[in-house]
Structure formats: C-alpha cells, structure tokens
Amino acid sequence: MYMPLWNEIEGQTLDGLTLGKLLRSEGRTAWFSTVGPDREPAVLSVFEALNDEEAVEARLQAAARVQHPGLHVIRKIGAGRLEDESLVYALMEPFDQTLAEVLRDRPLTPDETREVTESLLSALETVEAAGLYHGHVDASGVLGVGDNIKLRSDCLAQRHGQSDAPALAALIYNALTGRRFSSERDALQLPAPFATLVRAGAGSNASLAAMRRVLSAPTVTNAGATSPSPAAPVSAAAAPVTGRSAQRSAAPKTAVPSSPRRREDTEARPRKRPSVAIAAVVLMAIALVVFWYATKRPAGHTPITGEAPSPASSSQPAPAGTSRAATPAGDAAATMGAPQTVKPSPATGTRPAPAKAPAESTSAGAERSVWHVVAYTYTREDAAQHMAAELAAQYPKLEPQVFSPTGHAPFLVTLGGGMNRQEAFARRDAARAAGMPSDTYAQNFRK
Numbered sequence: 048m049y050m051p052l053w054n055e056i057e058g059q060t061l062d063g064l065t066l067g068k069l070l071r072s073e074g075r076t077a078w079f080s081t082v083g084p085d086r087e088p089a090v091l092s093v094f095e096a097l098n099d100e101e102a103v104e105a106r107l108q109a110a111a112r113v114q115h116p117g118l119h120v121i122r123k124i125g126a127g128r129l130e131d132e133s134l135v136y137a138l139m140e141p142f143d144q145t146l147a148e149v150l151r152d153r154p155l156t157p158d159e160t161r162e163v164t165e166s167l168l169s170a171l172e173t174v175e176a177a178g179l180y181h182g183h184v185d186a187s188g189v190l191g192v193g194d195n196i197k198l199r200s201d202c203l204a205q206r207h208g209q210s211d212a213p214a215l216a217a218l219i220y221n222a223l224t225g226r227r228f229s230s231e232r233d234a235l236q237l238p239a240p241f242a243t244l245v246r247a248g249a250g251s252n253a254s255l256a257a258m259r260r261v262l263s264a265p266t267v268t269n270a271g272a273t274s275p276s277p278a279a280p281v282s283a284a285a286a287p288v289t290g291r292s293a294q295r296s297a298a299p300k301t302a303v304p305s306s307p308r309r310r311e312d313t314e315a316r317p318r319k320r321p322s323v324a325i326a327a328v329v330l331m332a333i334a335l336v337v338f339w340y341a342t343k344r345p346a347g348h349t350p351i352t353g354e355a356p357s358p359a360s361s362s363q364p365a366p367a368g369t370s371r372a373a374t375p376a377g378d379a380a381a382t383m384g385a386p387q388t389v390k391p392s393p394a395t396g397t398r399p400a401p402a403k404a405p406a407e408s409t410s411a412g413a414e415r416s417v418w419h420v421v422a423y424t425y426t427r428e429d430a431a432q433h434m435a436a437e438l439a440a441q442y443p444k445l446e447p448q449v450f451s452p453t454g455h456a457p458f459l460v461t462l463g464g465g466m467n468r469q470e471a472f473a474r475r476d477a478a479r480a481a482g483m484p485s486d487t488y489a490q491n492f493r494k
Contacts, residue, residue, distance in 0.1 A: 051130060053077040053093075061134060062127035064091055071187070076201075081138070083122065088141045092201040096133040100126060103135045110203035111137075113177045117170030118200045119190055137201045146189035146222065154225040157238055163189065164219055164244070166196040168262065171211045172255055180206035184214035186221060212255050216248025232437065235484060240264065243486045251426055418471035419450055420478060422487045423460040431458035445478055452492050462487070 053072045057079070058065070067080035075095040083089040094103050104124060111121040123138040146163070149155070155163065167189065174181055181203060188199040217228035223241060226233075234245035240261055247257040422438070425431040431449045438447035438460065445462040452459070462478050463470075471489040478487050 056129060059129060061091070061093065061129055061136060062125050064136070064138065066091065066093070080141075083138060089122065090139045090141055092137040092139055094135045094137075096126070096135050100133050100135055106204055107135070107137050107201065109177075109179065109205075110200050113174060113179065113200065113203065115170050115173040116195060117166040117197055118173070119192070119197045121200060139201065140192060142190040142192045142197070144191050145187050146191075147186035150186055150222065150225060155222045157223070157241070160219060160222050160241065163196055163222060164215075164262065167198055167215060167218070168255065168258060170198050171215060172259065174203060175206065175211070175255055178206050179203045180209045181211045181214075182209070184211050184218055186218060189218070210254055212248040212253040212258055215255070215258065216245045216253070219248070220245050232434075236482065239485045242484050246484075251430060417465035418468050418489055418491050419459065419465060420462040420471050420475045420487065420489050421459045422447070422462060422478070422483055425458045425460070426456045428456075428458045431460050435460050442478070442481060442483070445474070445481070445483070465492075 054069045056066055057069055058067075060066070064081050064083075067082075070078040070080060070090065072078075075097065077093050079091045079093065081089050081091040096103060104126060107121065107124045111124060119142070120140045121137045122140065124136070125138075126133065126135045128134065167184070171181060171184070181198065183199065183202040188202070190197045190199060216234075219241060220226070220228040220233060220237070223237060228234075228245070228249070231246055231249050234242050234249070236242070237245060244258055244261045247253065247261045248255075250257075423431070423434055425434070428449065428451075435447040435449050438445065442462075446464070448461055448464065450459045450461045450464075451457070462483075463474055466474070468489075468491070475487055475489045479485060
C-alpha cells in the first residue's frame with residue numbers, strides 16, 4: 048500500500064477524529080480542520096510515521112509540556128492507522144489566520160512588528176530554556192488566536208546547539224519590509240530598534256539573549272534610519288495575525304528602544320583624566336617657551352619670518368574664525384550635513400613653529416586618549432575587513448577601516464582613525480545623519 052495524498056484523505060476518520068478541510072501540508076506533515084471530543088473546533092496536525100512512531104510521539108509529548116502564552120496549545124497526542132498507514136497526530140487549538148496571510152496584503156507597521164516580536168521572542172526563550180529548538184520560525188507558523196500571537200508548537204525538537212535567533216531576525220525583516228532577508232547589511236536602513244535587533248539575531252554571535260538585550264534597552268529614537276512606509280489603516284479582517292488586532296492597534300504606541308551599545312555614548316568613563324593631561328601639556332608648553340626665550344633670543348633682535356612671537360602673543364587664544372576643515376571629522380560633517388565641528392580651544396591651538404617640544408608633548412598626551420567611532424563588531428578579522436570594504440564603497444568620506452584594541456578579537460569596523468573626543472562625536476553624528484546604524488558609537492581607547 049502507498050500513502051495517499053493528503054487531500055485524498057479529507058473526510059476520513061483517524062482515532063475517532065474526522066479529518067476536515069486540508070489547511071496546510073509540508074512533506075510528511077499536514078494540518079486538517081476538525082472537531083474535538085468536546086465538540087469544539089480544533090486543528091489536527093497529522094504526521095506520517097516512517098518506522099519512528101514512538102520517536103514522533105515522544106517529541107510531541109515534550110512539546111506539549113512547554114507552556115507559554117505565545118505557544119500554540121497541544122490538547123491531545125495520539126496515533127492510529129489509515130489505509131494501512133501508521134499516523135501520529137496532535138490535536139491543537141484553532142487559529143484565526145497566519146502572519147503569512149497578512150503579509151501577502153501588506154507589511155506590518157513598526158508598532159505591529161514590535162508586538163509580534165515581543166510575543167515570539169518570549170516564547171522562543173521558553174522553548175530554549177526547556178532544551179528544545181523550534182526550527183520553523185516563519186510567517187506561516189505565526190498564528191493569530193483571538194487577541195494573542197502564537198507560534199506553532201508541533202515542530203519542537205531536541206536542541207543540539209542550534210539557535211532560532213537567525214530565523215526570528217529574518218522574520219522581523221520580512222514583516223517590516225515584505226522582502227526576504229538575505230544578509231546582515233539588509234538591516235541597515237530599518238528603523239530603531241529593528242536595525243540593531245535584526246543584526247543581533249543574524250550576526251556571527253547571534254542569540255536570543257542578544258536580541259532580548261536590544262529589545263530591553265533604553266528608549267532612543269533613530270532619526271537617521273529610513274522607516275518602511277506605514278500601511279494605510281485596514282479593517283479588522285486584514286489586521287495582522289489575529290482576528291481582533293484592530294483593538295491592539297488603538298493601544299498606546301510602545302516606546303522604541305535601541306542597542307545597549309548606545310550607553311557608551313553617555314560616557315560612563317571618568318572625564319577628568321583627559322582634562323588633567325591637557326592641562327599638564329599646556330603648562331609644559333608654557334614653561335618650554337619661556338625657557339627658549341630666556342636662553343636663545345638675543346637682546347634687541349628684530350623678529351623675522353618663522354621666529355617665535357613674544358610670550359604675550361603666543362598665549363593668546365586662536366582667532367575666532369579658526370576651524371578644522373582639514374580633519375576627517377570636518378570633511379565628513381561638511382559633506383553629509385552633520386553639526387558643525389567644534390572649534391579648537393586655546394589650549395589646543397596652533398603653536399609657533401620653533402616650539403617643537405610643546406608639540407611633541409601634545410602628541411604624547413593624545414596617545415593616552417585616542418577616540419574611535421565604532422559601527423560594527425566582529426569576532427573574525429576577515430568578516431570585519433569585508434564589511435569595511437562594503438562601507439568604503441558606500442560611504443568613502445567616512446574612511447571605514449578595521450581596528451583591534453588588543454591585536455586580536457574583537458575586530459571593530461571604525462570610521463576614520465584615532466581622533467580626539469570632539470572629532471569623534473562630530474564624526475559619529477555625521478555618520479548617523481548619512482544613514483549609518485543608529486547604534487554607531489564613539490569610545491575612548493586609552494593607551
């Protein structure tokens with residue numbers, strides 16, 4: 048005997064349950080509408096047993112023991128025969144529609160996507176904590192059950208190091224844009240917090256824990272990212288995933304968080320050490336200039352071109368019009384419409400040409416406080432070099448390059464080389480305004 052096609056067994060009975068309309072089929076599994084022993088509507092997930100009937104039943108029993116509001120409920124598990132073929136089934140609660148049906152009409156709004164993400168991430172965290180792996184996180188497996196968003200649970204299996212984070216990241220991108228996710232670079236133009244959230248789930252260190260950290264981070268609005276065009280208001284019949292989603296859309300908007308890396312921009316590090324270094328450099332410079340004048344300058348000599356001016360003139364602040372247009376941060380800000388570059392203070396102004404010792408002292412002080420603007424972090428150098436090359440083609444003015452604070456992992460994709468704090472924050476703002484991820488940050492790498 049051969050196993051008939053799934054649609055050919057509609058109307059037949061399996062272990063006292065009538066196989067109604069075929070709802071979906073995928074290889075050796077099919078879903079049918081049915082009526083449970085309590086005469087309430089239900090869904091029957093049927094598995095063709097290929098000499099592994101006991102293993103399939105054990106897997107379904109383990110799945111049924113995982114309880115979470117975001118998981119589709121399995122009410123009963125059993126087995127039977129149909130046309131001499133062994134079948135295993137899971138009797139499940141009914142559902143209204145799938146996310147795939149909604150996405151055929153339109154993508155989700157950011158608020159709707161966040162609601163779906165919260166439910167699925169919480170459910171997958173519970174699955175992972177139980178030592179199981181979902182393996183089928185896609186739009187067809189996201190079900191609307193009344194006011195709830197749930198994941199199908201008849202596919203849960205023993206976990207052997209796998210993570211559902213990449214599949215969840217791809218689903219979030221698909222829900223927001225209506226397009227298939229292909230690489231981490233696709234996430235760059237998503238609104239906050241989804242750009243960082245998708246990268247946390249799709250990167251080399253992808254994990255559900257990393258995605259949770261992003262979703263739980265402080266609220267920050269990403270003004271630089273391009274948000275997908277919001278869909279026009281739809282009726283409850285076309286609302287996302289559930290039959291009552293119109294009620295959810297009227298709820299207050301959830302504040303949008305961003306990546307935990309943005310916390311480094313608040314500069315939790317002590318701020319006094321750079322100021323002390325600068326003050327020491329200034330005092331040393333003044334002492335050296337005074338010593339040079341006292342020992343080298345002949346009495347009654349008339350200054351000529353290239354000679355140091357008087358101490359009074361050298362201690363004056365730089366003219367108000369002085370700017371740093373020649374610095375990398377200045378170029379980036381001027382090209383991309385970033386905020387104006389901060390003008391140099393009197394302590395860091397240009398020194399007279401003969402006073403070489405103060406200049407060397409300034410350089411020595413800068414080595415102890417070197418700022419970098421970081422856009423990406425990788426554990427492998429080749430991956431970091433590849434991303435830097437892609438960014439260089441798209442943002443040449445930002446001078447993307449690879450930097451490693453320790454000489455080994457992690458490898459950071461930075462924008463420009465080492466710079467001072469003012470230049471770093473100017474370049475960070477310019478990069479965000481140009482379309483770089485909103486979690487691009489500036490950090491002080493002291494030597």
